[in-house]
Amino acid sequence: MAIDVTEHDYLIRLRRALHAVPEIGLELPRTQQRLLAELSSLPLEITLGQKCTSITAVLRGTHPERNGASPAILLRSDMDGLPVSEPANCDFSSQVVGIMHACGHDLHMAMLVGAARELSARSDELRGDVVFMFQPGEEGWGGARIMISEGVLEAAGPRVLSAFAVHVFTGDKRRSRFGIRPGTAMAYAAGLTVDITGRGGHGSAPHLASDPVPTAAETILALQSATTRRFNALDPVVVTIGKVSAGTARNIIPESAHLQATVRGFSHESHEMAAKVLPSVARGVALAHNQQAEVEFTPEFPPLVNTAEDTEAVISMVSRIFGADHIETVETPKTASEDFAEVLEEVPGVLVFIDATPPEGSNYNHSPHAVFDDAILADGALLHTEFAIQRLTELSAAVPENASVTTGDSCA
């Protein structure tokens, strides 16, 4: 149970090749072509996305005891880079000006290709099917939702019963290579915009105008009060007004004021509540001053919720393969968000954090100075591989022979 040195070198070369040509968003033609070339020699059923350059690849398990209604599971990698300018530090630095794989999706792709190669070689250990989900547009482009609508969860026939993904982090302070959190592991994110309309006028005569600036100030503070008074302090919400703009000159009362905020939280309950409470607070404050607030609350990512069974499977598996000291239960969820949460809204599953901080240290993900240690690629690929084999074995045992497994309940 290990990926040999030759294979590891291959994964490192692949990761570095992908790192050099990052693309952004939902259309990643060069990345897609490169991955297809790597996968072409494997016994996979490949489907390409219609609305984005995704790749869905299905590997059929060939375990001799595989039964008729065998289960399927899903392994995901994201594919997109970020609008970050990478300094030309090494021989595989980004060749694309203004774009960088600053969030490690290049490592994710290499690991998933590694798992596809390993599982293809060991398909006789699979008591069901594996769906490889290569997803563009993780960074706020809604790639996961597009692939779900194009059928990725049913790519093998029956809906997958478990979904698995990893995320590498660098510059993190963790004891163990792998980290995991039962329940909510990453925050939901939503956008909140508030456009307050008053009535402009001369700065010397506020009574003849309807000044939206103090209203904006009250709104900013009322949103903070609502955060501390309307939400459970143990299921907290963070509302950050990152952008405020009003007016063009000191002595002219502007017609309107504009706030842009991000909302983060950790439960479906607080998400639902935020969607109601925050706009209502903003509208109420404006109303108090006989002004109008146009409010938009835009859900961006759901909370990423790991299911207990899959989380336990990962913990026991890592302990067995790498040793118990290689996995750590993370105490608090990350306040960052992940598009894989969309998959976990539909099916049970788990996302594992991988610490890819190089020995010399690094800036955090998304920094132009973020450096990821690709020495973790072999272990990462193995984690995907073993998860697929173990979970299909477990799920297969749980499914009565010839039973239908096409009904996949949402975990939401």
Place this chain on the structure above:
Amino acid sequence: MAIDVTEHDYLIRLRRALHAVPEIGLELPRTQQRLLAELSSLPLEITLGQKCTSITAVLRGTHPERNGASPAILLRSDMDGLPVSEPANCDFSSQVVGIMHACGHDLHMAMLVGAARELSARSDELRGDVVFMFQPGEEGWGGARIMISEGVLEAAGPRVLSAFAVHVFTGDKRRSRFGIRPGTAMAYAAGLTVDITGRGGHGSAPHLASDPVPTAAETILALQSATTRRFNALDPVVVTIGKVSAGTARNIIPESAHLQATVRGFSHESHEMAAKVLPSVARGVALAHNQQAEVEFTPEFPPLVNTAEDTEAVISMVSRIFGADHIETVETPKTASEDFAEVLEEVPGVLVFIDATPPEGSNYNHSPHAVFDDAILADGALLHTEFAIQRLTELSAAVPENASVTTGDSCA
């Protein structure tokens, strides 16, 4: 005591010629040249400004009973236009793109030239000297202060004992052609900028940053509370935060937040207090959050304070010449400001409002659609003329023969 039709036509032609070629700020070469051409045939001692294109012209009174130490008075016109684009509505619309005489200074100039011509013809009625002050840069450029430093108040020798100016308004709602207010007639203005520095960070982790946005919101509201709780409601202050800016993206906590405000009030006392209280409130709020506020309070215009003697002189004079129904005591000061206030900080005097609303109505001063009725020019020129004659007569009677009148106390 009237300006005849020929002279009135001349003033209208001059005003319209000036209207067509407006200039902005302290350097108004075309305007200066035109005025010099009009004044060249008169018996004036002319001095040009060094630091701006001002004209100071002195007319010596030739009254047979003029005594040795005869007094001097000052009549002012401003000269500058505004950065406003005038629609080409009539045959004297602005020919300069983006600049317009939208505040009627073209009428002021024509009236003062008219007064110079009339007084030159009637110099034997003058028991002292008249200083004609043609001032560039009234609209926030500090032209008056420059002319004072270049000696306009002592242009006739002794410091002037009274200063007179008019301001035309259009779109105002007044009963009488002339308006006047004893004491404070126009507001002081000051600028207030507050730059709050916190510490930027990711929107999801406010505890790792120091968010300047709620601090800016608290500052905006604290400035309003200070306005209502620290100042006398009967000597009110208006603080308008016309511009607010912070941040570039909804999910990034910005490093800093910026406020720009205008402060208006009506007494020297409240001006002094505002200069102390408002910056201290802004600094205090920032300090409360362990942030820094860089605050600048910039005096722009002092309050314009008419002295009792000059105000009464105008009221009695207008009643005598035009009839008592032609002048109205204005109940509240204007919240706008006037650079002539700088002159009235130094010497006693008065500013008279002239209603120049055309019969068909008009937008207010500073609007691109502001229209001024130049039918008022003859009466306006006569007002300057009669003020000079009457005040020099009064002041001359008050000055003992051969006494020195060089000490001009500030009215502040």
